[in-house]
Amino acid sequence: MSGVTCRRGLIVLLAALLAVALTARLGIWQLDRAAQKRALQAAIDARGAQAPLAATELDAAAEASQLHRRVRLRGHWLAERTVFLDNRPMDGRFGFYIVTPLRLEGRAEAILVQRGWLPRNAQDRSRLPALATPAGTVEIEGRLIAAPSRLYEFEASASGPIRQNLGAAAYAQETGQPLLPLTVLQTGPAGGEDGQLLRDWQPPDLGLQKHYGYAFQWFALSALFLGLYVWFQLIRPRRRAAA
Structure with missing residues (x-):
């Protein structure tokens, strides 16, 4: 060779x-x-198995350690501040995720709550779906997430009720309402006045x-x-x- x-x-x-x-x-x-x-x-999974947090236990300085914890909160809805997050699918259909601040009982702050899903009007995309929001004190259950569901955004953030994304810090500045830097993903079957909302949330995909x-x-x-x-x-x- x-x-x-x-x-x-x-x-x-x-x-x-x-x-x-x-x-x-x-x-x-x-x-x-x-x-x-x-x-x-x-x-x-371990955090999700812990006992639910109450409003007094929510800590803005410890938000990372409270992510994915279950919560049981009392307060009243700021219905006029409801935002409809567009282009969100559920059960094979597109519609809106409904996000409403909940002013917490015993605290000055509110917290954003991703309450559920409603279908979009196919003929008029600008038409808001009918949404009943309970008045007075309510009690909700859910788990803490960092922010409402986000999508890629080509344009600057909108300021109307229909938006692509929503962040707590920017919305607090816009509305003048103090907001905790976390979001509640509301769980459980919808009932009463909000019975039309769907909450078929998918588990976190890592x-x-x-x-x-x-x-x-x-x-x-x-x-x-x-x-x-x-x-x-x-x-x-x-x-x-x-x-």
């Missing part, structure tokens, strides 16, 4: 080893990411299966590189020599 052939064979071997090692490492990295997401999901899928692709690519090297550099030359 000539020196040129040996050098070429060594270069091919090194390239194959590098490709196999790189793709295998990327597969392992995706498995690590999946393990991190599993740990995060376990933490979310993308765990995506990482497993990516890991499989990287490991499959690693195996492909190894198989190609073995076939073209080992098996096929021996077959030719034996022919």
